[in-house]
Amino acid sequence: MEYLEFELPIKELEDQLQKCKVIGDESDVDVTETCKQIEKKLQETKKEIYKNLSAWQRVQLSRHPDRPYTLDHIKALCGDSFLELHGDRNVKDDKAMIGGLGKIGDQTYMFIGQQKGYNTKTRQYRNFGMSNPEGYRKALRLMKSAEKFGIPVVTLIDTPGAYPGFEAEERGQGEAIARNILEMTRLKVPIITIIIGEGASGGALGIGVGDKVLMLENTWYSVISPESCSSILWRSWEYKEQAAEALKLTAKDMKRMKLVDQIVKEPLGGAHKDREKTFLAVKDAIIKSYDELKNLSPKELVNQRIEKYSNMGVFKS
Structure with a gap:
């Protein structure tokens, strides 16, 4: 341990x-x-x-190497029913973004999420959970397939950000993320989004538009990481703890500002201390969220989703 x-x-x-x-x-x-x-x-x-726990300590817990990643959650939720789907039908298959069909009980879902590695070799293979444009285009392809067959979408967010490399920008990283945000707002099936680890910047937003947005207790969601914020404002990473507090990035902050809908309680000490209990809490949250959405018509879903995001950040004097 x-x-x-x-x-x-x-x-x-x-x-x-x-x-x-x-x-x-x-x-x-x-x-x-x-x-x-x-x-x-x-x-x-x-x-x-x-x-x-301080904001920075929660950031540390969200990055704990023993913390369950996207595939861990999917395997626990779906067992052997998960069928992974590959490729964006354009460039290649992004290993940092995974997706596929799986069942919880009798209900089929399209699962999409960022996957990190467990050791040096798999971290490089998964590009540290940082997706290229083809990862977001793969995610959109799978969402559109789910929409075609009336299958609800579950997205699992755990990324330090979209890949900032030169080749990613050449292939349209910004456009890919923007396209996903646009298309997710008008997707005609329920979308349930869960932040299971790090939720950083556009990398998270590219699969983060949901009818129900949930956060595990010891996760964070922000436009920038505390270290990057510290390096910009103070020209040093030494002030990352102050930056974490100032960014208001914890689950409690997000819920208070009405940017997420629910906080999923973790076992004492974090999700890695009792994985089975964490998986059960996530499963219950998905089932409950879907039960609240499944009877809405496609038009009601889209209108409700657009209204939800339109109201974010509105200031009334």
């Missing part, structure tokens, strides 16, 4: 508890009471730390 800097007090107590149990197993000394005291303090410390 990998611990973040602010989690070190938890690590110390867990190490103490482990040593205490070893002593009890290897000797005749009764350490039951001591172990109970350590366990009690461990639970109190966990609650105290995770109850008072």
Whole structure:
């Protein structure tokens, strides 16, 4: 288990508890009471730390290497029913953007999301979760296929941003993202969007227009990452913690500003601490959201979606 800097007090107590149990197993000394005291303090410390997380600490949790990624969620939700679809029918198959058909219960969904890697090799293969234009065009192709057959769309967002490389700009990165935003506003099937990790910039918005937008508790959603914001405003990454606070990028901030519809609760310590519980919470949120949308006509869906996004950022004096 990998611990973040602010989690070190938890690590110390867990190490103490482990040593205490070893002593009890290897000797005749009764350490039951001591172990109970350590366990009690461990639970109190966990609650105290995770109850008072700063914006930057939530950013760190959203990037935890043990955190479940898009494919982990899809496999847990759909099991063997998931059929991955490839290619944008123009340039190539973007490995940072995945999509395909899968079932939750008896209902088929089109799943689309950014996928990160688990180690150096797979991170390079997935381009660190940063999609090229063909990734967004693949996503749009799949959404249009879903619309044709009346299949609801579920998008899973987890990206540090769209790929900023020279070749991506040559192939129309900005246009691809803008096209997706336009087409998603008028897609005639329900769209459920879930931010499961990082939600940065246009890379997130390219698959982020939804009738229901949900955020896992320890995720973030912003026009720019705290590090990049810090480097622009202060010419240094040292102020990333201040930038994270100023950007108001946490799930609570987004819900308060009515930019997302629901916060999906995570297990104590983050999604990686209890993956099964996280997957179940996400599944329940998808089913509940779809139940609220499935009886709306295509016209009602589109009008409601356009009105929702038109009202964002409106200031009334």
